[in-house]
Amino acid sequence: MARASGRSLKSSSGASPAAESSPSSPGAEMVRLGRIVGIHGLRGALRYKPDNPDSGTLDEIDSILIECGGQRRVHELLSMAPIGRGMFKIEVSGVVDANGAEALKGGIVMVPADRLPALSPHEFYYFEAIGCRVVLTDGTAIGSVVEMFSNGANDVMVVRDGAREILVPVIEDVVKSIDLDARRVVIEPVPGLLD
Numbered sequence: 001m002a003r004a005s006g007r008s009l010k011s012s013s014g015a016s017p018a019a020e021s022s023p024s025s026p027g028a029e030m031v032r033l034g035r036i037v038g039i040h041g042l043r044g045a046l047r048y049k050p051d052n053p054d055s056g057t058l059d060e061i062d063s064i065l066i067e068c069g070g071q072r073r074v075h076e077l078l079s080m081a082p083i084g085r086g087m088f089k090i091e092v093s094g095v096v097d098a099n100g101a102e103a104l105k106g107g108i109v110m111v112p113a114d115r116l117p118a119l120s121p122h123e124f125y126y127f128e129a130i131g132c133r134v135v136l137t138d139g140t141a142i143g144s145v146v147e148m149f150s151n152g153a154n155d156v157m158v159v160r161d162g163a164r165e166i167l168v169p170v171i172e173d174v175v176k177s178i179d180l181d182a183r184r185v186v187i188e189p190v191p192g193l194l195d
Contacts, residue, residue, distance in 0.1 A: 029114075030112060030113070031116065032108055033050055034108075036107040039101035040089045044098065047089065050086070058088070058090070063111075065111065066092070066107040066110075068105075076092065077091075126148040129145045129157065130148070131183060134186075135187070137176060143159040145157045145159055168193070
């Protein structure tokens with residue numbers, strides 16, 4: 001199922017892959033990992049909030065792209081340490097003081113999709129499920145996946161069809177198959193799920 005411990009990526013408003021280029025990976029699809037929520041200290045460290053607190057993606061890459069104020073810049077990731085409440089202190093190249101860090105506040109942290117760590121069989125990144133049609137086991141369409149997140153116990157797909165929204169827990173009893181190539185998810189509704 002979804003990569004919840006270690007590498008999964010939550011996709012939220014504006015978090016779906018953006019088909020734009022990065023200087024470090026020309027033509028690559030960019031994937032949002034999280035955002036810069038503030039500064040940490042006076043030496044240029046940043047407070048980073050990942051979209052998925054369980055994600056370990058930054059542990060396995062050496063550079064990130066930060067988009068802030070309409071500008072994008074690739075930074076080498078120098079260090080990262082947890083600071084509580086699902087946030088991290090990160091240090092990146094080119095940011096050496098509080099003023100430089102303050103200028104990146106609100107910035108979106110992204111990486112090229114082709115630089116994400118490899119997954120094990122039966123795992124996928126959250127962004128890969130966005131846009132998949134969701135159908136019941138009898139073939140009835142109920143909408144499309146517009147967002148995914150972790151609630152701590154399991155992953156959850158947010159499925160919408162017009163104004164109707166259904167939260168589908170990604171657990172064996174409910175999700176029967178996920179075919180990313182066919183862009184299709186088959187679910188067996190439990191009582192109350194579709195109400």
